[in-house]
Amino acid sequence: MEKQVDVAIIGAGSAGLFALGQVRKATDSYVLIDGGELGTTCARVGCMPSKAVIQVAEDFHRRTLFGRMGIEGDDALSLNAADAMEHVRDLRDVFVDKVLTNSTDNMGEEFIEGRARFISPTELQVGEDRIRARAVVIATGSRPVVPEPWRAFGDRIITTDDLFELESLPASMAVIGLGTIGLEMGQAMARMGVDVTGIDQLDHIAGLQDPEVQKVAVEIIGKEFPLWLGAGAELTEDNGSLRVSAGGQSVQVERVLAAMGRRPNVEDLDLENLGIELDERGLPPYDPATMQVGNLPVFIAGDVTGELAILHEAAIEGRIAGFNAARREPEGFARQTPLAINYCDPNIAVVGRAWNELDAERTAVGEVKLGPLGRALIMGRNKGMMRVYADREDGRLLGASLIAPRGEHIAHQLAWSIQQGLTVFDLLRMPFYHPSIEEGLQSALYDLAGKIERQPDLPVELRRA
Known part of the structure; x- marks a missing residue:
């Protein structure tokens, strides 16, 4: 035909x-x-x-x-x-x-x-x-992605194409690659009773570039299962199981989840x-x-x-x-504000410009640690940190990195605000209900507002009718 x-x-x-x-x-x-x-x-x-x-x-x-x-x-x-x-x-x-x-x-x-x-x-x-x-x-x-030599280990190497088909969970698993899917599934498997070891040749997890948020994230997630960072993994046979080695450390596991990208x-x-x-x-x-x-x-x-x-x-x-x-002449379109969310607990998110994309001299940073946040305390989830970035001169929002309970919602609010070109002062004029996780964002914004050179002529919470 x-x-x-x-x-x-x-x-x-x-x-x-x-x-x-x-x-x-x-x-x-x-x-x-x-x-x-x-x-x-x-x-x-x-x-x-x-x-x-x-x-x-x-x-x-x-x-x-x-x-x-x-x-x-x-x-x-x-x-x-x-x-x-x-x-x-x-x-x-x-x-x-x-x-x-x-x-x-x-x-x-x-x-x-x-x-x-x-x-x-x-x-x-x-x-x-x-x-x-x-x-x-x-x-x-x-x-x-599965490295070709690893294919010799057969069904002991799994990917997300196989993970959800498992009728029973292994007693132990190494998760190699701690980006979005590796970190999410590693934590989930650990919480479901699997003895998990997380490994990544990078020195950070979930794509985080902000060193302060990265430090907090590793500390929080690392309490649930060990994280071996900064060294590539090697696999060998070990009495019917797999021996996974990285950076001078070694563990015997039943399965390996390969989560090294696509x-x-x-x-x-x-x-x-x-x-x-x-x-x-x-x-x-x-x-x-x-x-x-x-x-x-x-x-x-x-x-x-x-x-x-x-x-x-x-x-x-x-x-x-x-x-x-479908048309004769292609037309160019603006792209949306970058937004990446990892659904581990607490959520990890990077919004707008990542830390490594900022001009350090022109960027102000506001932050808050969530330990004393009332709503998070009540939930039993008072762990995390938010860091928000803005233009130092006028306060225009540029990006953020965070690890926070219900952080997926905070990340959306920030992405929408960045895409609209709002400033830190615009956000502080918005209502913040008490008690809420959003109050953590409000605290980070107050910290950020004090570092902006061009201050408004009114208290930051007020706007003229």
């Missing part, structure tokens, strides 16, 4: 589906192509099942506070890991079914099942079929046929404002870019790519 369309989208994951939403508004001449497992990475093996595991782990961990609250009987509580993981899979299946019901299940001939490869920038081969398109969107996603799925696309130079990862250059690859009628979006493997970033990239693919 040979088919002519306006737009061909390769990949039915999050970015591809968001691109499809834009394409449908402009034309009814399109195809969506995918030869892998459907249902999006987020729903199948990413955001959603991981948060289900985290919720189970947090609920079970909460029992450790019962004694101090006068709640008796906590010794009778136990976790049935098999039932817990079945619950996670049940929720996962609901999320996946919802995605499929609202996408490929109802597409008909516009959905082509198969793996696409480029013949030219506007020609695709899918099995025996040839697709000619005026524009193409590449949204093929990514997969977990690799873009580009190997089978034959991108060399685009006629454009590829980088060492096999990826073409693209404009992040238009998502256009070079000057070609080709656009790229989502995890396959090798940049930010975050769903809301895939969504905005997919929308930009789909919008431009």
Whole structure:
């Protein structure tokens, strides 16, 4: 079969589906192509099942506070890991079914099942079929990285593609890579009774660059399971188990969770046929404002870019790519304020400019430690720190790093404020309810406001009617 369309989208994951939403508004001449497992990475093996595991782990961990609250009987509580993981899979299946019901299940001939490869920038081969398109969107996603030598250890090495399929949990596990998924799952497994060791060749966790927040984060998380930082891991056989060594330390474990990032799925696309130079990862250059690859009628979006493997970033990239693919002249769009949240407990978040992206001479920093915060004390979760950054001259918000209970909500508030160009004084004029976790942010903002050179002529809390 040979088919002519306006737009061909390769990949039915999050970015591809968001691109499809834009394409449908402009034309009814399109195809969506995918030869892998459907249902999006987020729903199948990413955001959603991981948060289900985290919720189970947090609920079970909460029992450790019962004694101090006068709640008796906590010794009778136990976790049935098999039932817990079945619950996670049940929720996962609901999320996946919802995605499929609202996408490929109802597409008909516009959905082509198969793996696409480029013949030219506007020609695709899918099995025996040839697709000619005026524009193409590449949204093929990514997969977990597993070092090739480790594959010899078989199913003792797992990734997030395997973790949620476990019917029982191992007695011990090494989590190698303490970015978002490694830290989240490492803490969750530890709270569910697994003897966890966390390892990362970097000297920080969760992408934190701020040295003060990093120090607090390592101290808090390190009380739940050991963190070995600053050295790469080596694996060897050890009487049917695995011996994991790093930085002069060693531990014997049943399983290893490889959480060292993800690799873009580009190997089978034959991108060399685009006629454009590829980088060492096999990826073409693209404009992040238009998502256009070079000057070609080709656009790229989502995890396959090798940049930010975050769903809301895939969504905005997919929308930009789909919008431009359906039109003759690409248009540039402003990107959203960077926002990264780790759902460990307490939440870790980096908003706006990270610490290493700031101009030290022009930046003021406000901070608060959450030990004495009333609402956090009541919750039994008074651990953490918030650091907020602003332009030293006028107080315009630039970014923040934090580890805080319910920090996901604080991070959103700060991201929205930064994107609107607000100053520290603008935020202090907002209402802060008592008692709340937000009062911790208010304290950090007061600390920050006192370090700004251009002060308002009114008390910072007041605004003229």
